[in-house]
Amino acid sequence: MTQVSNSVKVSTLIDARGPRFGAAITTVVLAAALATNNVWFIVAQAIVFAVGAFKGPQFTPYAFIYKTLVKPRLKNEFEKEDVRPPQFAQSVGLLFALVAIAGATSGLNLLFSIAVAGALGAAFLNAAFKFCLGCEIYLLLLRARSK
Numbered sequence: 433m434t435q436v437s438n439s440v441k442v443s444t445l446i447d448a449r450g451p452r453f454g455a456a457i458t459t460v461v462l463a464a465a466l467a468t469n470n471v472w473f474i475v476a477q478a479i480v481f482a483v484g485a486f487k488g489p490q491f492t493p494y495a496f497i498y499k500t501l502v503k504p505r506l507k508n509e510f511e512k513e514d515v516r517p518p519q520f521a522q523s524v525g526l527l528f529a530l531v532a533i534a535g536a537t538s539g540l541n542l543l544f545s546i547a548v549a550g551a552l553g554a555a556f557l558n559a560a561f562k563f564c565l566g567c568e569i570y571l572l573l574l575r576a577r578s579k
Contacts, residue, residue: 446490448513451521453502454484454494455558458525462552466545471536474548478529484522488515492522521558521566525551 458477465473484492503510528551535543554565 444488444490444515445512446488446515446518447498447503447510449506449510450495450498450503451489451513451518451564452558452562453498454480454489454492455555455564457494457497458555459552459559462548462555465532466548466552469536469541469544471533471544474529474532474536474544477551478526478533481522481526481529485519485526489518489522490515517567517570518564520570521554521564524566524569525554528554 458480461473461477464470465477480492480494489495528547532544532547532551535541535545535547557563557565
């Protein structure tokens with residue numbers, strides 16, 4: 433779990449389980465894209481990443497599924513997380529998806545596969561091990577900027 437506190441600006445707090453649930457769905461979508469070499473899977477995922485990057489991960493279709501179907505069935509109190517690291521992670525995912533789309537449309541299938549595999553690895557780390565690679569990169573950049 434990643435948390436950032438900033439005394440100057442108050443950020444939105446989200447249920448930390450939501451992005452992890454989204455990462456599980458993302459893992460399935462990206463695995464399907466990689467297995468089938470189908471660009472439409474990655475286009476759909478790029479749209480989800482774009483919503484998460486520009487509006488926030490709490491506004492993605494995966495977050496809607498989590499809020500309506502999963503969260504009401506969970507009994508324990510949720511852990512809160514600053515929205516900025518997961519939102520940055522969505523931006524990184526969008527970048528990988530755009531590279532994959534560019535590779536697919538230009539006939540560079542290896543580029544498509546590498547970009548999808550990179551995004552798939554990051555999504556799997558979050559879904560399976562609660563390790564958000566994009567969030568950790570955000571925190572490293574934040575620390576580097578404050579020095």
